[in-house]
Amino acid sequence: MNPFRAIAPYRDLVANLVGRDLKSRYKGSALGFLWTVLNPLFMAFIYIFFLRLLGGRGMPITMEDIIIGVFAWQFTVQSVNAGLNAFTGNANLVKKVYFPREILPVSIVASALINFLLTVLVQWVLIAFLLWRKGAMLSGWTAALPAVVLYHTLFNLELVLLVSAANVYFRDTSHLVGLFLSAWFFMSPVMYPLSIVDTLSKSWPWLHDLYQLNPLTLIITAYRALQIPGATFPWSTAALVGWLWPLVAGVVIWRVFRRAQRYFSDLL
Amino acid sequence: MTAIEAQNLGKWYHRQGIGVPTLLGTLAQWGRRHDTERFWALRGVDFKIERGQTVGVVGPNGSGKSSLLGLVAGTITPSEGTVRATGRISSLLELGAGFHPDLSGRENVFLNAAILGIPRADVRRRFDAIVDFAGLREFIDMPVKHYSSGMYVRLAFAVAVEMDPDILLIDEVLAVGDMAFQMKCLDRIRDFQKRGKTILFVSHALDMVEEFCDEVFLIHDGRLIQRGKPGEVIFSYLRAYMVRLGLLNVEEHGTREVEIRQVRLLDAAGQEAATFFTGQPLIVEVRYHANRPVEKPVFGFNLKTGNGFYVFGSNTQIAKYPIASIAGDGIMRLTIDPLTLMAGRFFLSLSIHSWDHAVQYHRQEDLHPFIVKDASEHKGLFQLNTAWELKPAS
Numbered sequence: 001m002n003p004f005r006a007i008a009p010y011r012d013l014v015a016n017l018v019g020r021d022l023k024s025r026y027k028g029s030a031l032g033f034l035w036t037v038l039n040p041l042f043m044a045f046i047y048i049f050f051l052r053l054l055g056g057r058g059m060p061i062t063m064e065d066i067i068i069g070v071f072a073w074q075f076t077v078q079s080v081n082a083g084l085n086a087f088t089g090n091a092n093l094v095k096k097v098y099f100p101r102e103i104l105p106v107s108i109v110a111s112a113l114i115n116f117l118l119t120v121l122v123q124w125v126l127i128a129f130l131l132w133r134k135g136a137m138l139s140g141w142t143a144a145l146p147a148v149v150l151y152h153t154l155f156n157l158e159l160v161l162l163v164s165a166a167n168v169y170f171r172d173t174s175h176l177v178g179l180f181l182s183a184w185f186f187m188s189p190v191m192y193p194l195s196i197v198d199t200l201s202k203s204w205p206w207l208h209d210l211y212q213l214n215p216l217t218l219i220i221t222a223y224r225a226l227q228i229p230g231a232t233f234p235w236s237t238a239a240l241v242g243w244l245w246p247l248v249a250g251v252v253i254w255r256v257f258r259r260a261q262r263y264f265s266d267l268l
Numbered sequence: 269m270t271a272i273e274a275q276n277l278g279k280w281y282h283r284q285g286i287g288v289p290t291l292l293g294t295l296a297q298w299g300r301r302h303d304t305e306r307f308w309a310l311r312g313v314d315f316k317i318e319r320g321q322t323v324g325v326v327g328p329n330g331s332g333k334s335s336l337l338g339l340v341a342g343t344i345t346p347s348e349g350t351v352r353a354t355g356r357i358s359s360l361l362e363l364g365a366g367f368h369p370d371l372s373g374r375e376n377v378f379l380n381a382a383i384l385g386i387p388r389a390d391v392r393r394r395f396d397a398i399v400d401f402a403g404l405r406e407f408i409d410m411p412v413k414h415y416s417s418g419m420y421v422r423l424a425f426a427v428a429v430e431m432d433p434d435i436l437l438i439d440e441v442l443a444v445g446d447m448a449f450q451m452k453c454l455d456r457i458r459d460f461q462k463r464g465k466t467i468l469f470v471s472h473a474l475d476m477v478e479e480f481c482d483e484v485f486l487i488h489d490g491r492l493i494q495r496g497k498p499g500e501v502i503f504s505y506l507r508a509y510m511v512r513l514g515l516l517n518v519e520e521h522g523t524r525e526v527e528i529r530q531v532r533l534l535d536a537a538g539q540e541a542a543t544f545f546t547g548q549p550l551i552v553e554v555r556y557h558a559n560r561p562v563e564k565p566v567f568g569f570n571l572k573t574g575n576g577f578y579v580f581g582s583n584t585q586i587a588k589y590p591i592a593s594i595a596g597d598g599i600m601r602l603t604i605d606p607l608t609l610m611a612g613r614f615f616l617s618l619s620i621h622s623w624d625h626a627v628q629y630h631r632q633e634d635l636h637p638f639i640v641k642d643a644s645e646h647k648g649l650f651q652l653n654t655a656w657e658l659k660p661a662s
Contacts, residue, residue, distance in 0.1 A: 013382035020368050020379060097359065097383055098342035170291035262345035265338070266281060267289065 006100045013099060017107035021082075022114065036115055037122045044070045047191040061193045064127045068223045069190040071123050075116040076156055076216065077181060082108045083160030084167050084174045091268040101261040105160040113153050120145075127227060141226040148222045151243075155215050158250045165260040168267050188216040194234065209238035218242050269354070271319040271435055271466035272340055276349035278311040278490075279335050309335040310490045313349070317483075319434075320464040324481035324498060326474065326505050332490040333470045337437050340468060355434025355466070358384060360425065369413035373404060373423055376412050380427045394430045401452065402426035422449055429456050435466045454480075474502050474574050475612055506574075506613060506637045522630035526562055526594065526620045530555040533616070533638055546642040546651050549605035554618060556630075561595035564623040569602060572634060574613040579649065585623065608651040611642040 007014070026032030044066045051061065086104040087094055094101070128138050167173040189197070194217070201208035211217055218239055225233040233239075282305070310332040317323050325333045338344035339351050341359040367376050377398055381391040391398075399405050402422040412420060429436075436457075457480060460467060471477050477484060477498060484501040486494040494501050534551040535541040544550045552569065568583030584591060616638065619631040642651075 009385060009387075010382070012378075012388045013385070015388075016379045016382040020371060020375075023375075024368070024370055093383065095338075095343060098357070099383060099385065170289055170294065172290040172292055176291065265343050265345075 007102060007106060010099060010103050013103055014107045014110060017103070018111045018114065021107070021111040025115075033118065037119050040070045040074045040119065041067070041122075041126075051191065060195055061191070062130075062228075064130050064228055065193060065224055066191055067123055067126060068227060069188075069220050071116070071119050072152065072220050072223050073185065073188065073190045073216070074119070075112060075152065076159065078115065079109050079112040079156040079160050080163055080177060080181065082112065083164045084177060086160065086164035087168050087264055087268060088171070094268055095265045101264060102161065102257065105157060105164050108164075109153060109157045109160055112156065113149075117149075120149075124227075131228070136229050139227055139229040139231075145223070145226055148219060148226065152219045154250065155219070155246050158246060158253050161253050161257045165257050165264075168264050169260065184214075184216070187211075188214060189220055194221055209236070212236060212238040213242045213245070215242055215246050269319045270316050271321070271355060272315075272317040272351070272353045272468065274313050274315050274339075274349065274351040277313040277336075277339060277346055277351050278308060278348040279332075279339060279344060280306045280308045280311075280347045282306065308490045310339070310487075313492045315485070315492065315495065317466060317468070319354075319466050320461075321483060322461055322467040322469060322481045324477035324484040325468065325470045325487060326472070326477060326484060326502060327487035331487045333487055334439055335490075336487065337439050337468065337470055340435075341437055353435055356385070356431075357435045357437060358428055358431040358433030359437035360428050360439065367412050367420065367424065370411055372411055373399075373408040373415070377408075377423065377427055380424065381431070384428065384431050386427075386431050391430075398423075398426045398430050401430070401456075403449070418446060418449070425449075425453060429453075429460075433465070435468070436460055437468050439470045440472065474506070478502055502613075506639075519633045520631065520635065521633075522620075522628045524630055525560055525627070526556055526558045526565060526629035528554055528618060528620065528630045528632055529557050529597075531616075531618060531632070531636055533636065542637075543639045543641055544607055546608070546610055546640060546644070547606045549603060550607045550638075551604070552602040552616065552618070554600040554602070555597070556594070556600060556620060557597050558594045561593055562622075562629070563593045565591055565594055565629065566621050566623055566625075567591070567600050567602075568619045568621065570617045571609070572615045572617070573649070574615070577649075579609065579614065583619075606651075607640065609640045610646060610648050610651055611640055612649070613637060613639055 025036070044063070047070070048061075048063055048066050051066075083105055086108055087101070090104060094104075124138065124142075131137055163173060163177055197208060197211050201211070212234075222233055225231045313336065325336060327333050335344060337359065339346055340353055341357055342353075343359075367380060371379065374395075377395065378388065378391055382388070399408050402419075402425070404419060404423055407415065407419065412423070415423070438457075454476075457467065461480070467480075469477065469481060481498050483495060484498045485492055486501050486505050494504060532540050532553040532555075533542065533544075534553055535544060536549050538551070554567070558565075566583050566585045568581070568585075570581030571579040573579060614637070615634040616636040617631070617633045618636070620629045621627060621631070622629070
């Protein structure tokens with residue numbers, strides 16, 4: 001079944017679910033949006049403060065790097081956390097009304113994406129300001145950002161399809177995912193630059209390749225490379241594999257999801 | 269053309285629910301034999317429903333009716349066999365399933381319609397009709413969490429029927445809402461029928477099933493055990509299941525100092541019958557056995573409709589027919605003549621108790637069903653003797 005054709009007649013449903021989610025998140029107040037920006041921003045400040053405290057000025061990471069890293073990380077975490085309850089939180093709907101089940105993961109990711117795009121606007125202003133103080137400007141490559149955002153969104157959708165279905169079958173998935181996310185946070189260059197891994201991989205050469213198989217490493221590094229002038233993306237075979245394997249995994253996850261969703265209403 | 273077709277359709281669940289499934293729990297049981305018993309909610313169901321037919325599904329609670337509707341709607345996946353429905357389905361399985369309490373009625377109309385797959389442009393065009401049908405014009409911008417349950421249901425029903433589906437699935441939802449709204453819903457269902465839509469209708473309101481359906485399925489223990497004309501199927505359902513398992517307080521109790529041994533319902537010719545006619549007599553013959561002599565016993569009866577509405581009750585005390593005493597076997601005859609009930613299904617309760625109501629010797633609550641048919645076109649519960657008289661002023 002073509003996944004996109006199945007969803008197409010339900011565009012309105014996705015739009016409505018996203019609207020419902022955003023409305024209840026922002027509760028009609030501008031402060032609601034402020035919080036979604038303030039939260040990752042505050043995290044970024046904490047990280048930079050402690051990194052400076054621990055590592056001194058020599059820490060090879062800038063405020064811009066951390067802001068970009070935290071905002072991108074938030075996009076994935078928000079998707080996954082909301083995705084856990086995509087079906088378990090809508091049991092009534094799933095049991096009583098038929099609609100293509102992927103609608104719920106899709107609308108969760110869509111809603112997180114809108115949030116992310118809004119925060120990216122704030123992020124641009126901040127980064128442009130930080131760069132301006134150093135006499136630099138946002139890189140021209142920023143224009144290519146949508147391609148990475150698209151990839152990032154699809155990657156998040158895969159994760160959400162996976163955890164939302166898994167949580168129907170195993171209700172302790174959320175605990176497992178919580179643990180995994182904490183580990184993943186440190187395994188991705190959210191609050192440190194890739195160069196730290198380079199230092200480490202002098203003693204363990206395989207670490208460098210392994211690290212680049214993590215799609216979030218590539219996504220975050222790509223965001224930085226595109227926006228910050230002078231930052232480059234470290235192309236390698238491992239990085240290429242890292243970019244490509246989620247696409248293959250996506251097909252598998254999609255198939256698994258289609259099979260799993262048949263019994264959702266029995267298990268909810 | 270076939271609208272719904274099922275072949276060897278079956279659905280099972282694990283009888284022993286593992287509660288909430290967890291990964292750790294599953295791992296802990298890894299390798300152990302899975303001997304959870306299967307429970308067939310529905311099995312071996314074969315049928316075809318032609319387009320434009322209205323089919324009622326009756327059966328006791330837990331017999332598999334709702335599973336059948338879920339399977340047709342696509343919310344449940346069959347364990348075996350197939351079910352195929354041609355055309356757009358709208359299910360009134362659970363009204364307001366997609367409502368969000370914090371959103372206003374207006375926003376929920378669009379959300380709910382989207383869940384049902386109605387294009388936004390269609391909803392916008394029909395929005396006024398939906399709101400008028402629900403009768404909620406003043407409240408449409410209020411969050412639905414402040415709605416009464418009746419308002420909630422009215423709005424949801426209005427959205428569902430405005431979807432203009434090819435197949436409408438209805439699961440016992442018409443019992444909600446006030447009388448006026450029910451009438452509007454029934455009108456809308458008649459309208460669906462006129463336009464050649466297919467309707468699958470689960471209900472315990474047997475009179476409604478009989479009135480609306482072309483055919484009725486009787487489901488029991490997950491099997492489709494009978495299908496046919498509404499009157500016939502409903503009747504066998506009533507005799508066989510309703511009385512034992514159904515909606516009414518079907519029960520027997522008492523000290524059995526006096527026992528009701530046998531009850532026969534007789535028509536004008538003295539023949540045992542289950543169907544009686546308005547205006548004709550109905551005779552209830554009660555064979556009793558008094559295990560000891562009893563002073564001043566009272567025989568009583570009452571009649572209820574199929575949905576438990578108390579129609580009439582009386583006893584020998586009220587009717588001033590004192591009985592000095594009874595002993596051993598005997599027959600009590602109650603003659604209702606003429607029977608002034610209108611067409612419908614009724615349940616007869618019988619009791620024998622002491623004169624001061626202190627001791628219930630034997631009471632059979634709603635144990636005896638019967639059908640009343642009416643040759644006239646009058647409507648209602650009772651036959652009233654009426655006469656019209658026209659007096660023009662000039």
